[in-house]
Amino acid sequence: MCDRKKIVLSWAALLLSFTSLFISSWIIIPAPNMFLLNLAVGAPEVSPWLFGLNLFSLLLCFFCIRQRQLQRLTCIVSLIGLLICALVLVNIPSTQIQMSEAMKRGLGQDYLDKIPVLASAKMQPSPFVLANTLQGISSGKTRHQSGILFAMPAGVPLKIEVYQPPKVGKYPALVVIYGGAWQYGTPHANREFNQYMASHGYTVFAIDYRHAPQYRFPAQLDDVNTALNFIRQHASEYEADPQRMILLGRSAGAHLAMLAAYQSDAPPIRAVVSYYGPVDLTQGYKSPPYPDPINTRAVLKRFIGGSVEEFPHEYQIASPINYVTHSLPPTLLVYGSRDHLVEARYGRQMYQRLHDSENTAVFLEIPWAEHAFDAIFNGVSNQLALYHTERFLAWALSN
Structure with a gap:
């Protein structure tokens, strides 16, 4: 035995x-x-x-x-x-140093001094805490309203999830747009992040939009703009300040956030945050990643309606990089070096275009991270991203 x-x-x-x-x-x-x-x-x-x-x-x-x-x-x-x-x-400390230096280059060496003390006190004290990886990142109490109808385009009900701080007040509006290759997803996504931000002093609006291939571009952008107008009109009902609005998106949602923020007729936007968002759909189609687990060209065809050879103009007007002009909202770009859906090189190109146009921009790159790294809220990469995102938002609202 x-x-x-x-x-x-x-x-x-x-x-x-x-x-x-x-x-x-x-x-x-x-x-x-x-x-x-x-x-x-x-x-x-x-x-x-x-x-x-x-x-x-x-x-x-x-x-x-x-x-x-x-x-x-x-x-x-x-x-x-x-x-x-x-x-x-072993690369966490050096990555944190690189990210801190990137923040200083983009926002100024003294950017942390411009953040109110009360706001700083609520943020994560360290970029990475091993205990958070093991036990999770704690969030305070929040209020949550679900299923708020904001539009019915073509008979499709579009709804908003609202997360609010526990106390009645007036808070910055953080509009969150989910990813999903423009084809799937719901405002329920990234619930932990939304709760965390609400508990730290934001009214968070997680918005919906119509999906490809049934609804092609620009239907998704139209829906985002409709949601922004709804939020501005009803801001007081949800204790949000429409003059302190920030857009944050992931992947396809980041693409829509940048497009919405960069339009010439966009409402006042204090800042935009792009987590691994596509910026140049033309080049994305012509030069897909390898390996290509999502089949990039097929995704883009469903979104636009065909290939870049068939619809070159549509690919151009659907690319945020083509809207870069002077005086755009400050932009935070966060990408993973190992992203095989939206390669980090596109984030670098967007940063360079924004920088050359004299816009405020920060590009953060996480060497080991793949696409959607923040799906694990207490993961190593999201801890680093969250630490700097919090500070970027607080800085943007203080200016």
Whole structure:
């Protein structure tokens, strides 16, 4: 019986080490399809957990495996997993330094001095806290209103989710636009982020829009503009200040946020935040990423109605980079270096175009992050992004 237990434990340790390595490997391996993209997105964000899992499997191989060859194999597999996870963990300090320097370049060396003390006190005190990765990022109490109808274009009901601070007051309006390749998603997305921001002094409006391919561009932009007008007209009902409005979007939502903010007839917008948003649809079609798990060209065809050869003008007018002029709202661009849906090079191009046009812009790049890294709210990348996003918003509202 004792020998049988040792055999079972040995194989269990080996299985654990291979499982840990398999999950950890997606920190460095590009995902070839949407199924594996979930692992590529999540693995870097839970790297502290994976590091501990690989370390545990390494310890098991010493204490539970007596067969030398099996022990050696398990140790090698566990060590490889540890090294892969360490690639993220050891780069956190240098990435934070780079992000802090980027904020100072974009907003000024003394930008933190312009943030009110009360606002600073509510923010995350550190860019990365290991305990937050393990136990989550705490949010205070909020008020939540669901299913607020703001429009019925073509008979499609479009609704808003509103998150408010616990106390009655008048707060900046943070308009959040979800991603989903312009084809899917709901205002319920990123609920943790919305609750967090509301508990820290924002009235958060998570808005909806019609989806492709049934509704093609510019239907989505029309819906965002309709939502902005609704929010401005009903701001007092939801304790929001229409003169202190900020747009924040993710992926397709970031694309719509930039388009809406950069229009010549846009309402007053204090700032716009783009998390991994497409900026140049023409180049995105002509030069898709490799690997291309989402099939970029097919997504763009469904959104615009056809290829860039068929609709060159439509691709141009749907690209935020073509709307860059002087005196646009301050823009924060956050991208992952390993993004295989919207490559970081597009974020850099947008930053350069904004900078050259004398607009205030900040470009933050997270070396290990994939697309939708902030889906794991307490993950490594989102902690860094949230830390700087909070400060960018507070700075924008103080000017």
